[in-house]
Amino acid sequence: MVMWLAALVFAAPALAAPAEAIREAAEGIVATFADELADASADAVAAQLERLAATCGDNAVQAARAVGPRAMAAMEQASAEDGPAVATLIARHGEAGLQLARQPENIKLFRQFGDDALTLLLAQTQPATAPSTDPPATDASDANSAVTARLSTATRAAAQDTQPPRETNWPRVIGLCIAVSVVWLALRIWLLLRQNRRRKNRP
Numbered sequence: 001m002v003m004w005l006a007a008l009v010f011a012a013p014a015l016a017a018p019a020e021a022i023r024e025a026a027e028g029i030v031a032t033f034a035d036e037l038a039d040a041s042a043d044a045v046a047a048q049l050e051r052l053a054a055t056c057g058d059n060a061v062q063a064a065r066a067v068g069p070r071a072m073a074a075m076e077q078a079s080a081e082d083g084p085a086v087a088t089l090i091a092r093h094g095e096a097g098l099q100l101a102r103q104p105e106n107i108k109l110f111r112q113f114g115d116d117a118l119t120l121l122l123a124q125t126q127p128a129t130a131p132s133t134d135p136p137a138t139d140a141s142d143a144n145s146a147v148t149a150r151l152s153t154a155t156r157a158a159a160q161d162t163q164p165p166r167e168t169n170w171p172r173v174i175g176l177c178i179a180v181s182v183v184w185l186a187l188r189i190w191l192l193l194r195q196n197r198r199r200k201n202r203p
Helices: 002-032 042-056 059-067 069-077 083-101 104-113 115-125 140-161 170-201
Strands: none
Touching (some): 042 083, 059 069, 069 083
């Protein structure tokens, strides 16, 4: 009984740590983004962060810290499947991640191809510093199609490179060796018998 109570006492700070972290994040968001919050209290922001952390994962708090209410709104509007991806994009790349997260096609690409898609999508949003061999995209759908095509090509190439080498068919090799040995032995015996016959037929 004593050990059980001691475990509860020592575990209490660990259980309270996430709530404290969310409270600190909420206070920081209120202080930084006061103009965008329409007089929302730290308690209201903390409650919203708790919901987002439960649905979008640990990156939700970091995303809200980075971009503020707009990030929180994007995560609120995301589906249960897309929420973690939206939070990850914004937490990693701030405003650029938020812009990408606003297009469902980008979320789909990120979920399918991971960081490879993220690298190409970010490159699409930045001004080119060198001539590109790709034709210019006319709109977001064309850009996403180009990204999808490049990722699919890279995925197929990687799959070909990672294919395991063919295994040697050892039973067939052993069978061929045995067959050759039998033929050689039969030929050797035939030659010996022929030599013996010649010796016997000599006068």
